[in-house]
Amino acid sequence: MILKSNSNTNAIKNLLSSKRKIVITTHINPDGDALGSVLALTQVLTKMGHDVVPIVPNDYPEFLQWLPGNRYVIDFYKKKKTATSIITSAEIIFFLDYNEPKRGGDMCEALTASKATKIMIDHHPNPKMEVDYQFSYTDASSTCELIYEFVVAIDALEFIDKSVAECIYTGILTDTGCFNYNSSRKRTFEIAAELLGYNIAKDDIYRRVYDNFSAHRMQLLGYCLNEKMVVLPELKTAYMAISLAEQQRFNFAVGDSEGFVNYPLSIKGINFTALFTEAKDKIKISFRSRGKFPANLFAAKHFSGGGHLNAAGGESQLTLDETINKFNEALIDFNTEINS
Ligand code: 5GP
Numbered sequence: 001m002i003l004k005s006n007s008n009t010n011a012i013k014n015l016l017s018s019k020r021k022i023v024i025t026t027h028i029n030p031d032g033d034a035l036g037s038v039l040a041l042t043q044v045l046t047k048m049g050h051d052v053v054p055i056v057p058n059d060y061p062e063f064l065q066w067l068p069g070n071r072y073v074i075d076f077y078k079k080k081k082t083a084t085s086i087i088t089s090a091e092i093i094f095f096l097d098y099n100e101p102k103r104g105g106d107m108c109e110a111l112t113a114s115k116a117t118k119i120m121i122d123h124h125p126n127p128k129m130e131v132d133y134q135f136s137y138t139d140a141s142s143t144c145e146l147i148y149e150f151v152v153a154i155d156a157l158e159f160i161d162k163s164v165a166e167c168i169y170t171g172i173l174t175d176t177g178c179f180n181y182n183s184s185r186k187r188t189f190e191i192a193a194e195l196l197g198y199n200i201a202k203d204d205i206y207r208r209v210y211d212n213f214s215a216h217r218m219q220l221l222g223y224c225l226n227e228k229m230v231v232l233p234e235l236k237t238a239y240m241a242i243s244l245a246e247q248q249r250f251n252f253a254v255g256d257s258e259g260f261v262n263y264p265l266s267i268k269g270i271n272f273t274a275l276f277t278e279a280k281d282k283i284k285i286s287f288r289s290r291g292k293f294p295a296n297l298f299a300a301k302h303f304s305g306g307g308h309l310n311a312a313g314g315e316s317q318l319t320l321d322e323t324i325n326k327f328n329e330a331l332i333d334f335n336t337e338i339n340s
Pocket residue numbers: 027029031100103285286287304305306307308311312313314315
């Protein structure tokens with residue numbers, strides 16, 4: 001029980017011993033682990049008697065909107081004024097599943113200015129955020145796994161119920177690709193087993209997350225694999241790009257390209273993949289790798305990004321074509337560097 005032994009635990013128990021105004025935040029473009037951890041912790045702290053508001057930087061896919069407690073989430077992008085005022089009056093702010101201010105998107109300024117006690121719970125490497133209490137464990141499969149440990153550590157296990165367990169399970173499921181990666185440690189499965197003890201609808205959760213797409217999304221996937229995938233066998237790399245025009249053509253909705261970046265990794269000999277998605281103001285890039293290829297270092301060095309060894313992201317202010325050209329050049333340099 002890693003968090004139990006963390007010296008911050010007692011201080012946090014003290015902090016939570018009287019009713020507090022708490023804000024729980026996560027990173028831009030929230031995924032299953034981000035939402036799962038925010039909603040699980042929101043429910044636990046609310047049941048403990050605190051006044052808790054979950055705030056996310058922007059919208060998230062429909063396949064996460066069934067999560068228990070979803071209706072309480074405030075989208076900062078849509079409700080800047082309300083959200084900023086809640087952040088300003090908060091006594092405690094949690095930062096879940098991110099470890100650098102920039103990842104808070106437009107919330108960054110209000111969060112940095114806040115005088116609240118700041119607590120980070122995260123599993124990404126190299127924290128770059130000033131907080132009062134940091135629970136940063138890169139060995140954990142997901143932030144949701146850490147939320148379970150955190151709840152145990154603050155002696156609040158009694159507040160975990162089926163709804164909380166479903167949120168935590170969803171984050172573990174999505175961040176491990178259904179227990180395929182980041183899940184080789186025993187503790188991840190022990191926690192998953194504990195969660196099953198709350199009678200969660202395990203198979204329904206899978207269905208809601210992975211079998212909840214539109215026909216357009218499947219058509220876009222087919223189109224990308226058939227017409228957009230570029231394979232560079234000599235660099236063990238494959239990539240795809242989706243322009244705004246293509247998004248329009250396939251009625252693109254938030255989350256529709258989720259998971260696309262993983263497909264080319266199934267090609268024999270490929271150990272690095274990228275997905276470029278054009279947005280109005282930037283190109284968003286997802287990277288995935290197998291084995292030792294450091295997707296996060298590549299993202300940080302060339303595309304102002306970061307993440308985990310095998311799952312990272314970044315962005316570019318160039319055009320889509322220029323970004324792809326830069327990627328091709330950067331990849332050759334990077335391979336030379338890491339192989340020398
Ligand atoms: P995804 O490709 O699913 O958007 O992100 C994969 C991983 O990379 C996640 O762990 C996420 O936190 C991280 N990541 C994605 N985009 C960025 C970014 O722009 N900056 C940083 N530092 N990390 C990112």
